[in-house]
Amino acid sequence: MSEKKLDTLDRRACAYILEHYMEPDLDRHRIAAALGCSTRNLSRAFEGSGVKLHAYIRLLRLHKGRELLHKRPHLSIEQIADRLHFSSARHFATRYKKAFGLSPSDERKMIRRRK
Incomplete structure (x- = not known):
């Protein structure tokens, strides 16, 4: 090709x-x-x-997870991880921190402090 x-x-x-x-x-x-x-x-x-293809899918899901943290504060991290098909909230949090430099919990705290 x-x-x-x-x-x-x-x-x-x-x-x-x-x-x-x-x-x-x-x-x-x-x-x-x-x-x-x-x-x-x-x-x-x-x-x-x-x-790699699987990395692209995972990164897209992580970015969508970040969007959900910002736009849907009523959703728990577990609910976000489940919606995005991560095997667990812990797995989501580990990948999230690796991608963005802070955990989803810390990101959520920052969002709340800004408001």
Whole structure:
């Protein structure tokens, strides 16, 4: 597959993921089937952007989790983790801290102090 086709596939995959990130069974097999390509070409398309497919999905979910912390203060961290299909609130918090430099609890405290 040419670089141009891989780039197009990468953009199509990103759009598909953005539309379906809330679904628990979102994985490379489902994405490839929806886009009519092989899982190998899908992986190659993402390798070109420097991000692995599963990491992209996780990072998108983490950003959506951050949005929920800001926009839906009534949701517990457990509820957010569950909505975004993390295996546990602890797993979500660990990944969140690694991505953003502070825990979801600390982020929520900062949000409350600003108000």
